Amino acid sequence: MPETARSASARTPERRYGNRPTMKDVAARAGVGLKTVSRVVNGEAGVSPDTERRVQESISALGFRRNDSARILRKGRTASIGLVLEDLADPFYAPLSRAVEEVARAHGALLINGSSAEDPGREQELVLALCARRVDGLVIVPASDDHRYLEPEIAAGVATVFVDRPPGHIDADLVLADSFAGARDGVSHLIAHGHRRIGFIGDRPGIHTAHERLRGYRAAMSEAGLPVAEGWLAPGATDPGRVRADAERMLEGPERVTALFAGNNRVTVTLVRVLAELDRPVALVGFDDFELADLLSPAVTVIAQDPAQLGRAAAELLFRRLEGVDDPPRRMTHPTRLIARGSGELPPSD
Amino acid sequence: MPETARSASARTPERRYGNRPTMKDVAARAGVGLKTVSRVVNGEAGVSPDTERRVQESISALGFRRNDSARILRKGRTASIGLVLEDLADPFYAPLSRAVEEVARAHGALLINGSSAEDPGREQELVLALCARRVDGLVIVPASDDHRYLEPEIAAGVATVFVDRPPGHIDADLVLADSFAGARDGVSHLIAHGHRRIGFIGDRPGIHTAHERLRGYRAAMSEAGLPVAEGWLAPGATDPGRVRADAERMLEGPERVTALFAGNNRVTVTLVRVLAELDRPVALVGFDDFELADLLSPAVTVIAQDPAQLGRAAAELLFRRLEGVDDPPRRMTHPTRLIARGSGELPPSD
DNA sequence: CACAGTCTGGACAACGTTGTCACCAGCGTC
DNA sequence: GACGCTGGTGACAACGTTGTCCAGACTGTG
Numbered sequence: 001m002p003e004t005a006r007s008a009s010a011r012t013p014e015r016r017y018g019n020r021p022t023m024k025d026v027a028a029r030a031g032v033g034l035k036t037v038s039r040v041v042n043g044e045a046g047v048s049p050d051t052e053r054r055v056q057e058s059i060s061a062l063g064f065r066r067n068d069s070a071r072i073l074r075k076g077r078t079a080s081i082g083l084v085l086e087d088l089a090d091p092f093y094a095p096l097s098r099a100v101e102e103v104a105r106a107h108g109a110l111l112i113n114g115s116s117a118e119d120p121g122r123e124q125e126l127v128l129a130l131c132a133r134r135v136d137g138l139v140i141v142p143a144s145d146d147h148r149y150l151e152p153e154i155a156a157g158v159a160t161v162f163v164d165r166p167p168g169h170i171d172a173d174l175v176l177a178d179s180f181a182g183a184r185d186g187v188s189h190l191i192a193h194g195h196r197r198i199g200f201i202g203d204r205p206g207i208h209t210a211h212e213r214l215r216g217y218r219a220a221m222s223e224a225g226l227p228v229a230e231g232w233l234a235p236g237a238t239d240p241g242r243v244r245a246d247a248e249r250m251l252e253g254p255e256r257v258t259a260l261f262a263g264n265n266r267v268t269v270t271l272v273r274v275l276a277e278l279d280r281p282v283a284l285v286g287f288d289d290f291e292l293a294d295l296l297s298p299a300v301t302v303i304a305q306d307p308a309q310l311g312r313a314a315a316e317l318l319f320r321r322l323e324g325v326d327d328p329p330r331r332m333t334h335p336t337r338l339i340a341r342g343s344g345e346l347p348p349s350d
Numbered sequence: 351m352p353e354t355a356r357s358a359s360a361r362t363p364e365r366r367y368g369n370r371p372t373m374k375d376v377a378a379r380a381g382v383g384l385k386t387v388s389r390v391v392n393g394e395a396g397v398s399p400d401t402e403r404r405v406q407e408s409i410s411a412l413g414f415r416r417n418d419s420a421r422i423l424r425k426g427r428t429a430s431i432g433l434v435l436e437d438l439a440d441p442f443y444a445p446l447s448r449a450v451e452e453v454a455r456a457h458g459a460l461l462i463n464g465s466s467a468e469d470p471g472r473e474q475e476l477v478l479a480l481c482a483r484r485v486d487g488l489v490i491v492p493a494s495d496d497h498r499y500l501e502p503e504i505a506a507g508v509a510t511v512f513v514d515r516p517p518g519h520i521d522a523d524l525v526l527a528d529s530f531a532g533a534r535d536g537v538s539h540l541i542a543h544g545h546r547r548i549g550f551i552g553d554r555p556g557i558h559t560a561h562e563r564l565r566g567y568r569a570a571m572s573e574a575g576l577p578v579a580e581g582w583l584a585p586g587a588t589d590p591g592r593v594r595a596d597a598e599r600m601l602e603g604p605e606r607v608t609a610l611f612a613g614n615n616r617v618t619v620t621l622v623r624v625l626a627e628l629d630r631p632v633a634l635v636g637f638d639d640f641e642l643a644d645l646l647s648p649a650v651t652v653i654a655q656d657p658a659q660l661g662r663a664a665a666e667l668l669f670r671r672l673e674g675v676d677d678p679p680r681r682m683t684h685p686t687r688l689i690a691r692g693s694g695e696l697p698p699s700d
Numbered sequence: 701c702a703c704a705g706t707c708t709g710g711a712c713a714a715c716g717t718t719g720t721c722a723c724c725a726g727c728g729t730c
Numbered sequence: 731g732a733c734g735c736t737g738g739t740g741a742c743a744a745c746g747t748t749g750t751c752c753a754g755a756c757t758g759t760g
Binding site: 022023024034035038041042066067068069070071072073074075 | 745746747748749
C-alpha cells in the first residue's frame with residue numbers, strides 16, 4: 001500500500017502541534033457532534049447536563065485545548081495587543097509595560113511586546129509583524145520619526161496609541177508627559193537657588209522628549225534673562241562614556257557650570273557618578289525619578305513622571321477605541337512633579 | 351433583494367479585521383491565481399518576473415498584509431514563545447525578559463509575556479492561554495509549586511524551560527543560579543569579618559530560591575560552629591513594612607544581630623533604608639546586585655547573579671529543544687559572584 | 701390526536717492561508 | 731512528429747474553529 005503511505009506522509013506537515021487532539025477527536029470519543037463540543041468549550045447554552053458531562057470527560061481524557069489560532073481566524077478578533085518600546089528592561093519603561101499588561105489583562109487580552117532598541121527599522125519590522133498577527137491594537141513608544149507605514153494598518157482598523165513621544169507624519173492618539181514644563185520647572189528651580197551657569201545633557205534632539213526638554217531649559221534661562229553658552233549644551237549623549245566626557249568639559253574652565261540638568265534617568269545616574277568624584281559640590285536636577293534617589297548623598301532632586309500612569313492611560317485609551325469610541329485622535333498630557341531632595345538645592349560653589 | 355442583504359449580514363461577523371484585503375483580493379486585482387500571490391508573498395521560486403511585478407503592485411495598492419493567524423493554522427508553527435514571570439517591572443526580571451526577547455528575535459520568533467504576580471492561579475491561567483495560542487515554547491519563572499497541569503501540553507510538544515526556580519512535580523529543563531552556594535558565601539563573608547550574630551530576611555521558604563538561600567545561611571553558620579537563634583530568622587517577609595519590622599526586632603535586645611543577610615534585591619533595598627536611620631553601623635550583604643549599590647554609603651556588598659544570562663541560557667535551551675534536540679531534561683546551574691563594596695566588610699559594632 | 705413550541709443536537713460552510721497535484725505551453729530529442 | 735521535460739500557473743483540499751440552519755424528540759394544549 002504505497003498509495004496511502006505516500007499520501008499520508010505527503011499531506012501532513014512535519015509535526016502539527018505534536019498531534020494535538022481537536023474538537024473532532026473529542027466529539028468522536030464522546031459520541032456527539034462537533035458543534036456540541038464547541039458549545040461546551042465556549043459555555044454556550046443548549047447542551048443537556050448529561051451530554052456536557054460526557055464531553056467534559058472526553059476533553060480531559062484527551063488533554064484537549066482549544067486552538068486559538070483557528071478561533072481567531074474564524075472570529076476576526078485576537079484578544080491581544082502589541083506593545084513596542086525602546087527597551088523592556090529600562091527602569092523607566094518596565095513599569096509602563098507592566099501597566100499596559102494589567103489593563104490588557106483586565107480586558108481579557110494578552111500582551112505581545114518587543115523592544116525597538118531605538119532603531120527605526122526594527123520598530124517598523126516589529127510593528128508590522130504584530131499587524132500580521134492581527135493584534136487588535138498597538139501601543140507604541142516611537143523610535144522612528146515617520147509612521148506613514150502604519151496608514152494602511154490604521155485604515156484597516158488596528159487601533160493605535162502612541163506614548164511618551166508623538167508619531168511622525170500621521171495623526172493618532174497620544175499620551176505624553178509634559179517634558180517642556182518639567183524641564184523648565186527643574187531649571188527654574190536651579191536658578192532660584194542662585195545658579196547662573198547651568199549645563200544641559202540629554203538625548204539627541206531628534207527624540208521629541210529630548211527636544212522638548214531642551215526647549216524647556218532654554219525657556220527657563222531666557223525667562224530669567226540668563227545667556228546660554230554653546231558649551232553648556234550636550235544634546236546627543238546617552239551612553240555613559242559620552243555623558244562623562246561632556247560633563248567633565250562643562251565643569252572646567254572660566255565659564256564652567258555650577259549646576260547640571262540631566263535629560264533622562266540614564267544621564268542622571270551617570271552624572272551622579274561623575275559628580276561623586278568631584279571635590280566641590282555641583283547641583284543636579286534630573287528628569288525621571290529613579291529608585292534609591294533619596295538614599296544617595298546628596299539625595300537627588302528630580303522631575304518625576306509616572307511611567308505606570310502613562311502606560312495605563314495609553315492602554316485605557318486603546319481599549320476605549322476597541323470598544324468603538326470613534327472621536328478624532330486625542331492628545332493627553334500628564335503633568336510632572338518636582339521632588340526636591342537636596343542635589344537641586346545646593347548653592348553655586350563659586 | 352432582501353435575500354442577499356440578509357445572508358450577507360447574517361453570515362459576516364461584526365467587523366472582520368476591518369475588511370482587510372486577502373490574497374484572493376490581491377489575486378483578483380492582479381489577474382492571477384491565489385496560489386501565485388502566495389508564492390510571491392513567501393518568496394517562493396517559480397514566478398515570472400513580469401507576474402511578480404503585477405502582484406507586488408497589487409499588494410501595495412491594496413495595502414495587503416498576510417494574515418498570520420491563517421498561516422499559523424495551516425503550518426502548525428507560530429514562531430512565537432511565551433514568557434511567564436512574577437513581575438515584568440521588577441529590576442531583576444526585566445533584564446531576564448529582555449534577554450529572552452533578544453534570543454527569540456534571533457530565531458525569528460515573537461515574545462508574548464505575562465506577569466503572574468506570584469499568584470499560582472494566575473500563572474496557570476496565563477500559561478494555558480499561551481498554550482491555546484499554540485506558542486512553540488514556554489519560558490516560565492514558576493509562581494506555583496505544582497506544574498502537573500502542564501503535562502498534556504508538554505506531551506503535545508510545547509517545549510518548556512523553567513528559570514530561576516524549579517517546577518513542581520514534573521521533570522523539565524531548568525536554569526538556576528546557585529542560591530545555596532551564593533548565600534553560604536555571603537554569610538561566610540560576614541563571619542570572616544568577625545560577625546557572630548547574623549540575621550536572615552528573605553522570601554517565604556515555599557519559594558525555592560528562598561529556601562535554598564536560607565539553607566545556605568544555615569550551612570555557613572554551622573560550618574563556623576555558630577548557633578542560630580530563632581529570632582534571627584525572618585523567612586516570609588518581602589513587603590517593606592514587614593521587612594522593616596523584622597529588622598527592627600532583630601536589631602534590639604541583648605541577642606541583637608550585628609549583621610544582616612538579605613534574601614533578594616527588594617529586601618536589600620528596604621534594609622538599606624532601615625540601616626540608614628540607625629546610629630551604629632550594621633553590616634549588610636544582599637542577594638542580587640542592583641543599580642547604584644556602589645554609590646550608597648556604605649556601598650552595598652552583594653551576591654550577584656546575572657539575570658540576563660539566566661534568561662539567555664533558558665531561551666537558548668528552549669530553541670535547541672525546538673530544533674529537535676531530544677535529550678532528557680537538563681538542569682543548568684549558574685554560579686554567583688560576591689562583590690565586596692563596603693557594607694559587608696563593616697566590623698561588628700559591639 | 702393533531703399542532704405549535706421548546707429543547708437538543710448535528711451537517712455544513714466559511715475564515716485566509718499553504719501543500720499537492722494537474723495542466724498547459726514551449727522546447728529539444730530520437 | 732510523437733516523446734518526455736521543464737517552468738509557470740491555478741484548482742482544490744485541508745488546517746480547527748464558529749455561525750447558521752435544519753431535524754428530531756419531547757412537551758403541553760385544544
